[in-house]
Amino acid sequence: MTQRAVTVVGGGIGGLAAAVALHRRGWRVEVLERAGDFTELGAGISLWPNALRALEVLGLAGAVRALGAVEATGGVRDRRGRWLSRTDNAELARRFGHPLVVLHRADLLRALREALPAESLRPGSEVSTIRAEGNGSVVVHRGGESRPDLVVGADGLHSAVRRALWPAAAGPRYAGYTAWRMVTEPLAEPPREGAATWGRGARFGYTALPGGRMYCFATATLPAGAASGSSEYAELLGRFGSWPDPIPALLAAVPAGAVLRHDLYDLPPLPSFVRGRVALMGDAAHAMTPNLGQGACQALEDAVTLAHCLDTTPDVAAALRSYDLLRRPRTQAVTRRSARLGTVGQLSWPPAVLLRDTAARLTPTRATLRAMTPVLGWTAPGDSVTETENESH
Numbered sequence: 001m002t003q004r005a006v007t008v009v010g011g012g013i014g015g016l017a018a019a020v021a022l023h024r025r026g027w028r029v030e031v032l033e034r035a036g037d038f039t040e041l042g043a044g045i046s047l048w049p050n051a052l053r054a055l056e057v058l059g060l061a062g063a064v065r066a067l068g069a070v071e072a073t074g075g076v077r078d079r080r081g082r083w084l085s086r087t088d089n090a091e092l093a094r095r096f097g098h099p100l101v102v103l104h105r106a107d108l109l110r111a112l113r114e115a116l117p118a119e120s121l122r123p124g125s126e127v128s129t130i131r132a133e134g135n136g137s138v139v140v141h142r143g144g145e146s147r148p149d150l151v152v153g154a155d156g157l158h159s160a161v162r163r164a165l166w167p168a169a170a171g172p173r174y175a176g177y178t179a180w181r182m183v184t185e186p187l188a189e190p191p192r193e194g195a196a197t198w199g200r201g202a203r204f205g206y207t208a209l210p211g212g213r214m215y216c217f218a219t220a221t222l223p224a225g226a227a228s229g230s231s232e233y234a235e236l237l238g239r240f241g242s243w244p245d246p247i248p249a250l251l252a253a254v255p256a257g258a259v260l261r262h263d264l265y266d267l268p269p270l271p272s273f274v275r276g277r278v279a280l281m282g283d284a285a286h287a288m289t290p291n292l293g294q295g296a297c298q299a300l301e302d303a304v305t306l307a308h309c310l311d312t313t314p315d316v317a318a319a320l321r322s323y324d325l326l327r328r329p330r331t332q333a334v335t336r337r338s339a340r341l342g343t344v345g346q347l348s349w350p351p352a353v354l355l356r357d358t359a360a361r362l363t364p365t366r367a368t369l370r371a372m373t374p375v376l377g378w379t380a381p382g383d384s385v386t387e388t389e390n391e392s393h
Contacts (some may be wrong), residue, residue: 002021006151007030011032011113012109013109013300014283017054020303021117023115046101048320049096052097057380068210071193075195081197102208124142166270175264179262180236184253191214198360203218204240237261289337306327337375
């Protein structure tokens with residue numbers, strides 16, 4: 001049988017995961033990355049139980065867990081530092097099979113990249129055109145042309161694949177707030193618990209990374225494109241330097257030049273994730289705000305689901321229709337849920353903030369975990385694409 005070929009446009013987490021899943025099912029894979037190297041400029045990333053189940057299918061869950069940190073507890077605090085809710089990671093693992101693992105995005109990207117043949121990775125290959133030809137597609141890029149059996153658009157929020165083949169689709173929409181992300185230097189006594197602190201129109205969160213470092217993030221309701229007067233680090237100090245401990249100490253441990261800032265967007269729902277033998281995945285299909293920590297998690301789900309559909313249905317176009325039916329309703333529901341949580345977290349009117357905080361304080365932990373089940377209780381379709389490690393949970 002002739003080996004089937006796939007061109008993955010985009011070398012981020014979702015694109016590399018899809019490439020790994022298909023490579024291990026016998027596809028000839030190429031990953032076209034616009035940048036000159038397969039690097040990740042982000043900070044920390046949260047991998048929830050559903051993401052770790054997807055990584056199990058790829059045979060990488062054990063290796064990735066070894067790169068991350070697992071906190072005993074985490075939760076939400078109010079502006080005065082009082083706990084509104086707490087989640088026990090051991091209970092999360094008991095209910096859903098895995099704990100919440102936090103690691104640096106670059107470490108996850110490296111684990112995925114190392115699971116692929118070096119010759120399949122093609123940095124500096126920006127895509128200029130995608131056109132239909134016969135029953136397939138032609139991908140024109142800086143390195144030439146590709147005529148694969150399948151094209152996977154995993155090229156992010158401003159996807160060139162989506163623009164080319166979904167020209168009438170609405171573009172990304174601003175969520176109404178911006179975000180800062182940063183990683184501290186190693187701390188002698190890092191906080192034992194992670195937390196997201198909710199203020200008025202602003203939030204500050206932190207969680208553990210390996211080696212005594214902490215991943216921190218912050219949000220503020222601001223117009224899109226607003227610029228800091230001096231530096232992003234100075235703006236953070238001005239906005240959050242007087243927030244409750246340990247936030248001031250965490251900010252003091254952040255290198256001044258290591259603060260990343262991005263306005264937050266999500267993607268209006270697409271009517272389909274597929275066109276013929278082209279499939280969108282990850283942010284290219286369903287970009288979402290980070291309020292649930294599910295962006296990369298859903299991309300990993302996409303990757304293993306896509307590979308499963310292609311494995312069980314020989315006709316590529318038919319397999320992609322199955323993929324669309326499985327992934328589009330779920331990911332669009334998660335996108336809506338994340339947007340709602342962001343709206344609640346960014347409330348600024350004092351009576352609404354008081355009502356929000358009171359409701360969070362009165363909600364039992366059991367009810368919170370039960371509400372998370374539709375997101376975290378996802379089960380990967382089919383069997384593993386490769387023999388997985390003997391992993392203990």
